Amino acid sequence: MSEAIRKYPAIVKQYLGSVVPIGDNFYAALNSAVFSDGSFVYVPKGVKCPIELSTYFRINERESGQFERTLIIAEPDSTVSYLEGCTAPAFDTNQLHAAVVELIAHDRAEIKYSTVQNWYPGDPKTGIGGIWNFVTKRGRCAGVRSKIAWTQVEAGAAITWKYPSCLLDGDESVGEFYSVALTSGQMQADTGTKMIHRGKNTRSTIVSKGISADRSKNTYRGLVKVGSGATGARNFTQCDSMLVGPSCAAGTFPYIEGHTDLIDIEHEASTSKLSEEQIFYLMSRGLSQEEAISMIVSGFCKEVIRELPLEFATEAMKLLTIKLEGSVG
């Protein structure tokens, strides 16, 4: 990003802060005031980026905050897929991660943004230490038939507040949000999305899978808002929660606002339990405990996992299985 500011100041000036204004929220303001680097992706008109762009973030310092900034611009008829992975070592202090991510998709452009987040979640017994993950991620589907898809696997951090959102300004633009959030130990995750329909005949899909174990809290919080001019808007939302053990909590807070007629909004939700009985049943047919947990969880999350690029999907499944093994059996 610092390089982009030197080499392409005009583009950076035009777009930086255009989707997430500096006064958007406390942590966005903090990020806007102090950020020094991050990633910048510019995809020229008609270019289909042939590789998955991959980044990795790590917080190494004991007493630190991380404030990276990501800006991705896809010009008309271009496509790009961007992945990020996050880890941090264990400390008994808390570190702040307050990133801002802005995506802009022009006419018929497509941006796919995937995250596998495994920040240190703090001590599972005492809750001491861990990352506070307060991130503002938002994309603008500026052009007609543009598309932005967020896919996230949130498996770490002591506290997560994160709502990757889509502003569907262009007519017939498409927003998608696929999320698996796994909380264990004393973790708290409050995550979801905002789909703001402003263009005509816009479509959004939300699939959220929350798995809570131990004494953790896992919340889906989402907004589907259809503006007064956004006739023909359609949304489908599915929120499923899986509970592991008797001491965890899961909540679902869907907000729906419709300011026009001729729109179609669907919401489905379910809650299930991952039980030791299920694991025993699968084990009694010859699967190891790890294979049994992995099968049950991958069945639960399959609609989200299949949205991830292939190698990432395998890694994400392994991560979820390892995280859960300590919580069951």
Next chain:
Amino acid sequence: MLTISNLHVKAEGKEILSGVNLEVKPGQVHAIMGPNGAGKSTLAKVLAGYPFYDVEWGTIRFCDKDLMELEPHERSKAGLFVGSQYPLEVPGLSNREFLFEIFKAHTGEKSRDRFEVALAHLVKQQKIDPSFLDRDLNAGFSGGEKKKNEILQMGLIDPKLAVLDETDSGLDIDALKQVASNIRSFLRPDKSIILITHYRRLLDYVKPDFVHVMTDGKITATGGFELVEKLEAHGYAPC
């Protein structure tokens, strides 16, 4: 094949099995009958390695192995199949994918094609509605469908010893005949079966060599098929 000696088992502090002895040889069919709460299902679950029961005393040897040393999946791989009285539902997990996983675990065969051939053969032999394969594992299945799915899994695994806990409950007359025929076709000189049941009808189709009566956590009577007739006439009281 299976030798249970003086088995004592506690669940939540209460003794459920109080000295069970049982010897099953290759090619034999054993039936265990008995009133509710006698410990029949507990015995089946202990054999499968259910983690919430405490084995206080006694030994179980299966095919020259100490069964208590094996994890549930190792018992399965050693050739022991325990069909559940209440098969668990796993929403989201496709039945076909699950069957492929257990096929891989037992045969070491990774080929999808070989699995599909083996599965298609069983589905035909057991007269199973193929649509059942593409539903989630036992999710929303009727009691009878769950039991048929247990026997399908048994067919795919092809164990040495099958312990079937009330596999006949929840089946209508036609389904019972079909399941009984599926169990019969499993039986060969090197295979053994323990049938846990409340009813004579399954035993009319799959004739047991030995019938045991279990009461209060012990086997209190052992005989041949004539014992079934005696129980039908007099109930469990005289045993």
